[in-house]
Amino acid sequence: MYIGKGRQRQTTIMAFLAPTVLGFLVFSFIPILRSLYLSFTSWDILQPAEWVGLENYRILLGSEEFWRVMRNTAEYIVLYVPLMLIMSLGLASLLNREFRGVGAYKVLFFLPVLTSWVAGSLIWRWILNHKYGLVNILLGYIGIEGPPWLDHRLWAMPGIVLASVWKDVGFFALIFLGALKGINLEYYEAAEIDGASRWAKFRYITLPLVSPTTFFVTITSIINSFQVFAQVQIMTNGGPAGATQVIMERIYKYAFQFFKMGYASALSWVLFAIILVITLVQWHLQKRWVFYDG
Amino acid sequence: MMVKRTCLLRTVLFYITISLVAFFMILPFLWMISTSLKESEAVMVLPIKWIPEKISFKAYKDLFTISTMVPFHRAAFNSLVVSILTTFLNLASASMAAFALAKFDFEARDRVLFAFLATMMVPGAVTMIPNYLVLRTLRLTNTFIGLVLPSIYNAWALFLLRQNILAVPDSYFEAAIIDGATPFAIYRHIVLPLVKPILASLGVLTFMGTWNDYLWPLIMISDPDKMTLTLALGNLNSRWGQRWELLMAGNLISMVPIIIVYAFAQKYFETGISVGGLKC
Numbered sequence: 063m064y065i066g067k068g069r070q071r072q073t074t075i076m077a078f079l080a081p082t083v084l085g086f087l088v089f090s091f092i093p094i095l096r097s098l099y100l101s102f103t104s105w106d107i108l109q110p111a112e113w114v115g116l117e118n119y120r121i122l123l124g125s126e127e128f129w130r131v132m133r134n135t136a137e138y139i140v141l142y143v144p145l146m147l148i149m150s151l152g153l154a155s156l157l158n159r160e161f162r163g164v165g166a167y168k169v170l171f172f173l174p175v176l177t178s179w180v181a182g183s184l185i186w187r188w189i190l191n192h193k194y195g196l197v198n199i200l201l202g203y204i205g206i207e208g209p210p211w212l213d214h215r216l217w218a219m220p221g222i223v224l225a226s227v228w229k230d231v232g233f234f235a236l237i238f239l240g241a242l243k244g245i246n247l248e249y250y251e252a253a254e255i256d257g258a259s260r261w262a263k264f265r266y267i268t269l270p271l272v273s274p275t276t277f278f279v280t281i282t283s284i285i286n287s288f289q290v291f292a293q294v295q296i297m298t299n300g301g302p303a304g305a306t307q308v309i310m311e312r313i314y315k316y317a318f319q320f321f322k323m324g325y326a327s328a329l330s331w332v333l334f335a336i337i338l339v340i341t342l343v344q345w346h347l348q349k350r351w352v353f354y355d356g
Numbered sequence: 357m358m359v360k361r362t363c364l365l366r367t368v369l370f371y372i373t374i375s376l377v378a379f380f381m382i383l384p385f386l387w388m389i390s391t392s393l394k395e396s397e398a399v400m401v402l403p404i405k406w407i408p409e410k411i412s413f414k415a416y417k418d419l420f421t422i423s424t425m426v427p428f429h430r431a432a433f434n435s436l437v438v439s440i441l442t443t444f445l446n447l448a449s450a451s452m453a454a455f456a457l458a459k460f461d462f463e464a465r466d467r468v469l470f471a472f473l474a475t476m477m478v479p480g481a482v483t484m485i486p487n488y489l490v491l492r493t494l495r496l497t498n499t500f501i502g503l504v505l506p507s508i509y510n511a512w513a514l515f516l517l518r519q520n521i522l523a524v525p526d527s528y529f530e531a532a533i534i535d536g537a538t539p540f541a542i543y544r545h546i547v548l549p550l551v552k553p554i555l556a557s558l559g560v561l562t563f564m565g566t567w568n569d570y571l572w573p574l575i576m577i578s579d580p581d582k583m584t585l586t587l588a589l590g591n592l593n594s595r596w597g598q599r600w601e602l603l604m605a606g607n608l609i610s611m612v613p614i615i616i617v618y619a620f621a622q623k624y625f626e627t628g629i630s631v632g633g634l635k636c
Contacts, residue, residue, distance in 0.1 A: 074539045075460050079468070082453035085509025090475045093486035100485065156374050161367075169622070170378045173385060176614045178568030180586040181607040184593055185384045188391065188600050194400045196387050228384065236629055289479060292570045292586075296593055310481060310571075317485050318575055330481040337479055 100327040107321050118328035128332075131307050134219060138308070139287045141223040146283055147276065149231045154238035155268075171232040179229070179292035186225035187212065187297045197224075212298050215305040222293050222306060229293075234279050241275035242268070281344050285337050309333050392416070392604035399600050415605035426580045428609060431588035436613070438503055438573075438584055439566040446507040446562050447555055454517035455543050459529070472511045488575050498579040503572070513558050520551045557628030560621045564614055585610045 101118055105111035122128050153171060157164060174182060189196045190211040198208030211221040249267045258266070269276075291310040294300060300307040300315075309329060317326035386406070391399060392415050394408045419428040457465060487506055488497070496502030528550070532542050548555070570586045577583055583591070589606050596602050618625060 071460075075456050075462055078452045078456035078460075078539070078543070081449040081508050082514060083468075085449065085506070086472065086475070086511075088490065089487055089506040089509050090478075090483060090511075091471070093483040093490070094475065094478055096486040096489075097482050153377065156370075156377065161370070167374060167378055169618075170382050172618075172625075173382060173615070176564065176618050177611055178570065178586050178589075178614075180568070180570050180589045180593075181610050184589060184603050184607055185388050187593075188604065189384055189387060194402065194404075196383070196404075199402075199404055228381070232381075233629065236626065289481065295570070296590065313481050313484075314571065314574075318488075323485060323489075327482075327485055330479070330485065333481050334479055338477065341477070 097327045097330060100324050101331050102328075103324040105323045107323060111324065114324065118325050119332075122325070122328055122332065127304070127307070127312070128329075130304055131309055131312055134304075134306060135288060135290075135308055137219050138223060138226075138290065139284055141220060142226055142287060143280060143283050145223070146227050146230055146234060147279065149227060150234035150279070151238050151272070151276075153231060153235035154242055155264075157235065157239055158242040168236075171235060173232070174229045175232045177229065180296055182229045183225060183293045183296035186221070186228070186293075190221045190224070190297075213302060215302050218298050218302060218306045222290075222297055225293055225297065226290070230283070234283070237279060238272060238275055241272045245271050277344070277348055281341065284340055284344075288333060288336055288340075388604045388607055391600050392608055394601050396599065396601060415599075415601040416609075418602055419606055419609065426583045426588040426591055428585075428588060428606065430581065431583050431585045432609065432613075434500075434582060435567055435585040435610075438500055439563050441500060441504045442507045442566040443559050443562045445504055446510050446513055447559055449508045450510050450513040450558075451517050451548065451551070451555065452543065454514050454521055455547050457514075458518045458521035459526075459547075472514060476511045476515075484572070484575065491576065497576055498582055500582070503576050506572075507562075507566075513562070516558065517551060517554060520554045521547060524550050553624070553627065556621065557624040560617060560624045561628040563617060564625075567614055 100111070102113060102115055103111040104114045104117070157168060157171075177185075190198075192198060192208070192210040192213060195208075195211070197211070201208040209217040211217045245268065249271070250263055253263050253267060288308075289310050290308050291314065294306050294308050294311045295314070298306040300311050309332075313326050313329045313333070316322045316329060390406050390408065393411050393413070395410060395412045395414060398405075398408055398410070398412075457469060491497055491502040491505065494502070496505065524547070528546060529542055532546060537545075568586065569584075570590065573584045573587050574590065577587060589603070589610060592603055592606050
């Protein structure tokens with residue numbers, strides 16, 4: 063389209079783009095290059111940066127800490143992703159019908175999503191308290207002695223996962239609900255005529271037809287899992303004994319508490335590489351198990 | 357439809373199921389409210405009492421008075437200012453660029469779009485350190501401007517807006533062009549009103565994302581007078597980690613404004629999520 067004339071037009075375009083382009087250069091493009099450069103240096107902010115080549119990456123990949131962080135994240139993903147997928151799809155199926163009060167129920171399920179990670183984490187730090195926490199008290203009612211959750215090396219990560227699922231399930235349920243509403247009802251009517259059971263309808267109609275959404279949700283939630291921060295920082299601060307240290311928490315601590323800017327930058331590039339690889343692998347796998355209708 | 361067809365028993369079962377799920381989802385909040393209304397000594401007492409024997413607002417009062425702590429009303433005010441500024445800057449900058457990139461043909465356009473798209477893949481962790489460093493050089497740490505400024509560039513909002521502006525037929529602008537309207541007048545009086553719903557969705561999501569953000573303010577702000585609510589809560593947690601009634605009262609206060617925004621703009625939250633997902 064043609065608005066304005068000649069040189070005036072040039073000025074107009076530049077004026078409209080100026081804030082974004084300036085922001086892009088100062089807060090995205092140059093920082094990306096600078097971060098890459100920093101990752102090859104040793105720098106504590108006070109002394110001049112010293113070029114160390116690949117040293118940061120060598121130390122990082124050889125450190126016990128990095129692999130512990132990866133194991134912790136793997137544990138988080140293995141627990142979080144399936145639990146979240148099942149619960150959010152289940153919740154969406156419950157909400158995918160017309161009934162009185164559907165709006166009110168939606169609000170209730172959405173409340174944790176509106177809550178900040180800080181507030182949500184504080185609530186769960188209290189709920190998971192060993193002796194006075196609600197979870198262990200409820201478990202006590204049915205005769206189970208609850209574990210010390212956040213104070214225990216083995217139970218801290220599952221505790222963080224519980225909090226995270228509670229916080230995120232409403233969000234992903236809303237996304238699944240959108241997908242379920244998009245399914246053509248004729249499929250179900252045809253299946254009913256053929257005498258299909260509820261399970262068969264779910265398994266052979268619903269699941270394949272929401273698979274693009276399942277795929278999207280899986281990628282998103284795995285990528286998010288690598289960037290978990292506030293819940294760890296608030297609930298355990300990485301403890302006990304490093305059992306809940308994760309990569310964002312490490313980047314934050316190395317950069318802003320230990321002032322090792324170079325090493326922290328190297329960590330952030332490893333995170334970037336991981337996210338990139340996951341995205342590429344999943345795009346490749348997508349062809350095998352995602353079914354697109356029509 | 358389904359409810360009408362099935363018998364009463366199934367309806368009842370359905371309501372029981374969904375109410376149970378809802379109950380467990382909001383149980384943590386009920387527990388939070390209950391704890392916040394207790395006196396210190398009544399918090400860690402077994403068996404638990406959902407309704408405190410003596411309902412006390414002491415925790416709420418303490419939040420605003422305990423001296424070594426960030427005053428909570430100050431933090432709430434800071435959060436409000438930062439969230440509004442961020443939302444405004446983000447929407448203004450993104451919508452202007454989106455208009456230029458949607459409705460003006462110029463040589464470098466595709467290259468600009470590609471550059472923006474490419475940076476969307478880079479996680480915030482990569483840019484966070486250099487962004488802090490550049491704002492530190494500019495002496496903008498511990499200021500709201502420094503906290504807000506990076507939101508001037510938001511590729512995600514930009515692409516979403518551009519898509520919507522692209523869908524507006526050119527004929528909408530032609531009359532205005534013939535009448536000699538300036539490009540800014542066209543942006544202000546034709547483009548913005550037309551993309552209002554998407555601006556509203558982006559606006560509420562940005563507001564909420566900023567209100568709830570923790571990491572970026574944690575990096576940028578150390579001056580107690582400039583702290584946002586999430587930072588104040590984080591501080592409260594590290595200093596008074598076992599005073600649960602205090603923590604839960606602070607939590608509740610921090611949640612109220614977002615719930616109010618949600619109540620008034622539920623529709624926009626839902627469209628925002630369905631078109632682009634949540635960015636926080």
